Amino acid sequence: MSQEDRQRWNSKYQQSSAQRGPSGFLRSLEDRLPRTGRALDLAGGPGHDACWLAQRGLDVTLVDISDVALAQAEMHARDAGVSLTCLRLDLEADALPPGPFDLVVCLNYLWRPLFAAVPRLLAPGGLFVFAQPTRSNLQRHPHPSARFLLEEGELPGLLQGLQSLSFTEGWTDAGRHEARVLAQKLQQAP
Ligand SMILES: C[S@@+](CC[C@H](N)C(=O)[O-])C[C@H]1O[C@@H](n2cnc3c(N)ncnc32)[C@H](O)[C@@H]1O
Incomplete structure (x- = not known):
């Protein structure tokens, strides 16, 4: 499956290498932050969010399955x-890079088991930013397909070992139905 994912994303990114700005949610x-x-x-992906974070002063590690996306991110x-x-x-499948990270x-990537690893990646007080379309997004857009979508109201229950600082779910200005969260690892958490 992952090999298929790599090929699918590589061919998608090969069709365009245009740089765009960071996510509106992140901004x-x-x-x-x-x-x-x-x-x-x-x-x-191709690094629009990572570059913005790096321009703000952070030391940023980007991980992705697609070699093409990574080459574009470097460019x-x-x-x-x-x-x-x-x-x-x-x-x-692979081990995550060693933390701790401050952010x-x-x-726009959903792999539910990843939520259990996030507290281990974060420094105490570190922040987690997550956004993903929900099932209602299908009312206006055929993609992402259902298997990549959150259920309505599902996101808060996926967070582990983190305190939610803000959670929203609804139609965004860009016309997508998204769940978005900013969460924090507690200072005294292990
Ligand atoms: C919808 S794109 C989102 C990219 C970027 N985060 C953004 O918001 O524009 C999904 C990304 O997940 C990556 N991806 C898919 N499956 C993956 C996996 N198993 N491991 C790592 N990255 C994966 C794809 O290569 C792609 O860059």
Whole structure:
């Protein structure tokens, strides 16, 4: 399956290497996100969010299964005058990079077992940013297909060892139905 995923995402990214800006959700959090320390972008694709975080001062590691996405992320980082650590990883099978990270971001990628690993990746007080379309998104968009979508109201129950600082679910300005969360690892957590 992962090999299929790699090929599927490689061919998708081969069709376009255009750089775009960071996610609107991430930008909306800019006053709450750290500007120093280490960040991890899980399934970060071609690096638009990772480059933005690096430009703000973070030392960013991006992991993704697609070699093409990683090559594009490195190119976009060079264009932006920042450097990223880009790692080819299958998040469904491989070991995660060692923490602690001050920020972990996972946008538009859903692998439910990953939620159990997030507290171990984060430093005490570290932040987790996650967004993913929900099943209602199918009312307006055929993709992502149902197997990649959250159920309505599911996201808060997936968080483990983290305190939710903000949770929203609904139609975004971009016309997608998304669940979004900003959560924090408690200072005294193991
Ligand atoms: C919808 S894109 C999201 C990319 C980026 N986070 C964004 O929001 O634009 C999903 C990403 O997940 C990556 N991906 C899919 N399966 C993966 C896996 N098993 N391990 C790591 N990355 C994976 C794909 O290569 C792709 O870059």
